[in-house]
Amino acid sequence: MSALLRFESLSKAWFGVPAVSDLTLEIAEGAALGLIGQNGAGKSTLMNMIGGVVEPTAGRMLWRGEPYAPARPADATAAGIAFIHQELNLFTNLSVAENLYIDGFPTRLGMIDRRAIRARTEEILARLDLAVSPDTIVGELSPGERQLVEIAKALHNEARLVIFDEPTTSLTPRETQRLFDVIGRLKAQGRTIIYISHILSDVARLCDAIAVLRDGLLVDSGPAEAFDVPRMIRSMIGRDLDGLFPPRTAAPGPTPLLEARGLTQPGVLEDVTVTVHAGEVVGLFGLMGAGRTELARILFGLDPVEAGEIRLDGAPLPAGPRGRIARGLAFVTENRREEGLMMEASIMDNLGLVSIRDFGRGPAGLIDRDALAARAEEARRDLSIKAGDIGRQPVKALSGGNQQKVVIGKWLMSAPRVFILDEPTRGVDVGAKFEIYALIDRIAAAGSGILLISSEIEELMGMADRIVVMSRGETTGALARRDFDRERILRMAFRETAA
Amino acid sequence: MSPLGARTLGRSPSEVALDLALRHATYLIFLAVILYFGIQSPAFLAPESLGNVVKQASFIGIAAIGMTFVLLTGGIDLSVGSVMYLAPLIAGFAMEAFGLGVPAGLVVAVCAGAVLGAINALFIVRFDVIPFIVTLATLFLFRGFGTWLTSSRQFDFAPEMRAFGLSSVLGIPTPILVFAVVALAAHVVLSRTPFGRQIYALGNDAEGARKAGVRVGVVKGSVYVVSSASAALAGFVLIAQIGRLDAAFGEGREFDVIAAAVLGGASLFGGVGSAWGAVIGATLIQTVKLGLVFAGVNLYLQPIMQGLIIFVAVLADSLRQRRIAISRRRHIRPSA
Structure with a gap:
């Protein structure tokens, strides 16, 4: 397997405070990488660099062997990278089909070719087993269905890499199960996955490889088989506290x-x-x-x-x-x-x-x-x-x-x-x-x-x-x-x- | 899991009915108003009087359709009343100076309106000033410019102007025809073109639209051009019926226009509204005005009635928004 995405000494600092430091890591084509770490470990900053929201201060990214430096989110989409966030980026007042095509409608005589977008959307929704009409307004869908629409958007954009960021937060257990089935299907199609979650058992179950971030550093990584949940937790913690806190001067009262x-x-x-x-x-x-x-x-x-x-x-x-x-x-x-x-x-x-x-x-x-x-x-x-x-x-x-x-x-x-x-x-x-x-x-x-x-x-x-x-x-x-x-x-x- | 099950889960039939009623509040009010006046005075339901309603609604209605474009993006255009005055005035001067006919004058008026809208767009998009302030300033600027041009005197058009305003095609009065054409065109643009759908996307989530690759600046600017061009056309068509242009023409009309658009279901928060709604809103206001005349109600009650109806429609909108907000509240735990 060759590397689909590779980070080389990638760093990002905010006003001198490092958020991601000297990160070198690669994701094999067709693999599923679990990315874990405490809040503030640098996961979001890393994702924002991949997504073209934030520019690295040092280092570089390689996408399919070529240097990759997205200047805006649209560049990431064009490269074939899709994000499925916890907060979804869907227009709730538009239909499912319109959400898929908002950045480029096929037209006939200046008007949207509705038959074409409907047919193509129907086909993609069928692949995801999502039984809703392409004309359904997104605002009427449940959180789980909206997430599948977001994935449909990724498929429509021919995404090779699909990044899930805490995708199960607002889903019911059944919706979560359906999401996992879909992720399995994406993997079977040869798409590459990055899965970020605080639910470690899900990460262990879905991913082939795991990378642990702490304070912006890659502190542990390897194939998923080598990681049990206790090792994940151990890797995520660890830092000295001396001198960072003033001593407590009084003990709490009983009232x-x-x-x-x-x-x-x-x-x-x-x-x-x-x-x-x-x-x-x-x-x-x-x-x-x-x-x-x-x-x-x-x-x-x-x-x-x-x-x-x-x-x-x-x-x-x-x-x-x-x-x-x-x-x-x-x-x-x-x-x-x-x-x-x-x-x-x-x-x-x-x-x-x-x-x-x-x-x-x-x-x-x-x-x-x-x-x-x-x-x-x-x-x-x-x-x-x-x-x-x-x-x-x-x-x-x-x-x-x-x-x-x-x-x-x-x-x-x-x-x-x-x-x-x-x-x-x-x-x-x-x-x-x-x-x-x-x-x-x-x-x-x-x-x-x-x-x-x-x-x-x-x-x-x-x-x-x-x-x-x-x-x-x-x-x-x-x-x-x-x-x-x-x-x-x-x-x-x-x-x-x-x- | 059936998708339908997910949608109706936990909602009683009465809740679904309430949502439906809130969403279509204007139509319900419209129906009630027509029924009421029809019972009070059956003559009101005659084709001539209903035709009259639509004809008189065309003035506010055409501008309200343009305003809907702006409201859909979450903006507002307070300058339409002044554009209604200034753009036809420029057209009048052009007609006089170059001996243009009425159709050419109409084109000049619409173009002048588009230019005035582009001035609004320039400040809103380029200099990032909020629409309320920009259009409040141009409200005074545009009228002031017109007053300066005319020294506040009335401007008289050639007699052909009035002939055009009172003409009809195949028995349909020209103002109604223009109203219908504008409504149809706006409907097609809003619901069937990429530009139209991107307006809705922008109004729903501006940041999301930018991320999705929508050219937000272009879309945002264009709606002010559309709004001003529509206001110019509306002004020209009404002036054509009168034959002259007073210094006070269109003054305060921005509020009628906004009211009609909002009454038609356009949300001031953006993302919600339609061309058809603006037509309904403008027609509803005119129906009430004329209906009160037919019913022999004290004319001075008319503004109160208009205010009440707007109030009820806006209240329905805000109730609906609140229900949506509550249903969207972030859930940490799956509520089974």
């Missing part, structure tokens, strides 16, 4: 602050129970799509929940975020650009956002700018936000780390009881990370509870008193600090019971 019991929302959460005590940092670990953010949103009152109860200080919380903020809940979202900050507004205005009502004066509730400025200045010093004039400088002019401090600061000004921090150090450099960790410790030492959501196992092991692990919307385990063990945590996250 439960936030108690969530039996939270269930069909399709999202199933019987989730979490407790956060005073002064405690509870780490919430899970892989992409485990339901961590969804749990946070439900706790904060942003999303509905069908069953279960949430209490703060022993009393049930009111519905909706407003009442919960008033009771002392704070939520730092994972997406600070879109949800956490007003990028154009000044640092001071952002800091004052949550506690603005405390600064209203007189019957009209006019804002006392001086009091706000004084309090904001205090917060700036407390948080050591590196900025000049906080009344004028817009937040967008700050670095990622300092922006994150502003987000945390705006909540701190309302003195919350429980902090929910969703990926607070994402996109933040190492130095600022340490400052954010120190801040977390201080908040806990002052007696507030913290629910720290993170995809980085090391971060949670460094900061949390207890780690709760989620997988597919359920809690699959919890460990106290003395029992922290990477392999155990990952196993819970992967739901692998093998010893």
Whole structure:
């Protein structure tokens, strides 16, 4: 077998931080390669380089022996590479046939040759055993059917390499089985597959070869027979923690602050129970799509929940975020650009956002700018936000780390009881990370509870008193600090019971 | 697993019926309105009065068809009212200066409209300014230019103009004929050509369209040319019926046009709408206007009725959008 795609010393760095480093690997024509690694291991960056979304900083790719440097996604499609993402790229208001042909319709007298596209689509759908009409609007299809339409698109484009990125996340078991049958058929036709998934047993079952990424490096690879699930997990973990985290200064108290019991929302959460005590940092670990953010949103009152109860200080919380903020809940979202900050507004205005009502004066509730400025200045010093004039400088002019401090600061000004921090150090450099960790410790030492959501196992092991692990919307385990063990945590996250 | 089973899984017949009703809210309202006025005053259902409705609807309707192209991409065109004024005015000057006939004048008006639309497109696509702001600016610019050209005086067309406006072909009034031709052409373009389908794709997911290799800039720019050209044609056809052009002609009409398109099912979020819908929307508004006259209702109630109907139709659209959003919410666990 010859190599269909080959990476030679391929590297990509974001502002000096390597995402993929010196990667050399080849995929044989007709083979199925399983690509695994923790979140942030570099899988997505690698895929984006193949797909023409991101340009490598060094190294090169060879496609069928020729140098391959896609400048845009269309180049990858033209070369014969197709992506089946978790978030599908289909136009839900167009028909199945139109989705296949959107980049180039056959025409007759300027009009789409509907008979031709219908016939060809029908033929491709038949190959996939998908019993829907080519004229069906995609929006009416189930997630599993949409995925097959995406695969139909790949077949239509004569893709030689089909890349699946977490394809089973939103599928039912039956749909998953059908997908695997289709993947088997693609292999039988001699097409090459890259399969990325957090479900390791699927990877072991579908793939001929396996490659493991960690921190952007290829740390292990070989034929699938040589890989059992424990070896996959062992390869994915491993990194020193010394000096990356400040010491924790206080031990958690015995009083439960936030108690969530039996939270269930069909399709999202199933019987989730979490407790956060005073002064405690509870780490919430899970892989992409485990339901961590969804749990946070439900706790904060942003999303509905069908069953279960949430209490703060022993009393049930009111519905909706407003009442919960008033009771002392704070939520730092994972997406600070879109949800956490007003990028154009000044640092001071952002800091004052949550506690603005405390600064209203007189019957009209006019804002006392001086009091706000004084309090904001205090917060700036407390948080050591590196900025000049906080009344004028817009937040967008700050670095990622300092922006994150502003987000945390705006909540701190309302003195919350429980902090929910969703990926607070994402996109933040190492130095600022340490400052954010120190801040977390201080908040806990002052007696507030913290629910720290993170995809980085090391971060949670460094900061949390207890780690709760989620997988597919359920809690699959919890460990106290003395029992922290990477392999155990990952196993819970992967739901692998093998010893 | 049957695909049909997957689609109807977990949906009761009443839910399916509600979805259907929401999707076709305008048609239901239309039916109700015609029935109501028909019962109130049977003369309303006579061919002449219904023909009159369509004839009067043609003005807003033609522009609404063009507007639908813009709305489909998720954009908006506020300048159509001013284009209705300026483009026929330019045509009038050209007819006067070069002694052009009415058909040639019509071509000049449409071309002038296309050029004005290209100005909108230039700023929206090239300079990446949001459509609302660009077309708000050109709303004032285009009318201001016309006012400057005429010193705000009325412009009188040659008598042939009026003859053209009141003419008919095979018993069908010319405005209705133009309306029908535009609607048919727009329908074919939107539903049968690559350009049309790419407009829908762009409105559904602009980033996805770019990734799929659609020339997003070209498609996005073209819809403003179509919209302005349609507005110019609409203006010319109505002016042809009047024979003169006042400085205030078309003022505020952008809202009637947008309302008609939205009433016809076009979504302001893009991706949803049709040429046929715009025809229905414009005709519905005109039906209500004329129906109220027939029913002898106080004329001043008319704007209230129009507002209420638009409100109900838009409410239905937003309810439908919400139901779609809920059904698309990301599921982590397979909900069996």
